[in-house]
Amino acid sequence: MEVVGGDYRVGVDSASRTAVFSGTLRLNGTDEYAPILQMLDDLLDTSQGSNCTWDLRELQFLNSSGINMLYQLVIKARRLGNINMHVVGSKDVAWQGKSLGNMSRFMPGLELTVD
Amino acid sequence: MMASEIATVGDWQGEADSQGQLHIAIHDGWARRWSYAGRLADYVAAYFRADLELVGADQLADASAFLTYAVNEMVENAVKFGRGEEIELRARLLRDHLQVIVISRAEAETAHRYQQVVQELADGDPLMLLMERVERNAVEGPSAGSGLGLLSIMTDYGASLGWRFQHAQDTAVAISTMARLPINQVGKG
Numbered sequence: 001m002e003v004v005g006g007d008y009r010v011g012v013d014s015a016s017r018t019a020v021f022s023g024t025l026r027l028n029g030t031d032e033y034a035p036i037l038q039m040l041d042d043l044l045d046t047s048q049g050s051n052c053t054w055d056l057r058e059l060q061f062l063n064s065s066g067i068n069m070l071y072q073l074v075i076k077a078r079r080l081g082n083i084n085m086h087v088v089g090s091k092d093v094a095w096q097g098k099s100l101g102n103m104s105r106f107m108p109g110l111e112l113t114v115d
Numbered sequence: 116m117m118a119s120e121i122a123t124v125g126d127w128q129g130e131a132d133s134q135g136q137l138h139i140a141i142h143d144g145w146a147r148r149w150s151y152a153g154r155l156a157d158y159v160a161a162y163f164r165a166d167l168e169l170v171g172a173d174q175l176a177d178a179s180a181f182l183t184y185a186v187n188e189m190v191e192n193a194v195k196f197g198r199g200e201e202i203e204l205r206a207r208l209l210r211d212h213l214q215v216i217v218i219s220r221a222e223a224e225t226a227h228r229y230q231q232v233v234q235e236l237a238d239g240d241p242l243m244l245l246m247e248r249v250e251r252n253a254v255e256g257p258s259a260g261s262g263l264g265l266l267s268i269m270t271d272y273g274a275s276l277g278w279r280f281q282h283a284q285d286t287a288v289a290i291s292t293m294a295r296l297p298i299n300q301v302g303k304g
Contacts, residue, residue, distance in 0.1 A: 061153065061183065061184075061187075064264035064267055065263075071253075072252060095180060095271075097180075099271045102245070105246060
């Protein structure tokens, strides 16, 4: 499964329960993020009792609406209480060094790797 | 006509009336050109790159990240809350900080509500407000805006924000938003 736009791609590999993000995501609010949100929400549902990985290393930019979407999904994972969340980022991508750390505030058990 | 001031909120610096080093006026019709806000932000970051290179590598990365993120969020807000008219951007590198100002016009009622929102941001602890806002968004579900743009400019990038509200022509209110990032210009004499 994947959602592809002009300069971004978000793909989900169901077997490994991994979402891979790439490009630049600057969509306009909740409506435009809905297809991506739906796909990631489904991924969380199928990850219950197991692990779920978001690989953000190739995502060069994410606006605040997109950051909000990821935080909301992290809170959902916290509430479900039975998913091992793993978020992988890159310290070479500026926004990730700035904003990814907040994810652990919303889900203390979340494993965050920023290399 | 000189605009008369209604209020300033937060960390607004009075010298902002001087011309910016980079001054861009974006004409009406921006609601249809949402994605251009990001390209404009990339341009502003690229424009200041040469000057920032004198500052040092870590600060260059931080300052470029700030410009790319903050300009995009500030212009998106101006489009969202404005009434489809011109948006003005001024940015300049001063001795100890980078300053970005985005100016747009909104209907008086919208501007009044916006002023209440930013007063709350200015009065509170940004990180606490961000945490509360994200948890509230999770309870309330999708809404028009995440409310995170301005907060994350402060919490994630370490910038300060200020606002000025002025009467403009007819019933409109000119809203100026200023973001300032501290810069240590060790490389400059």
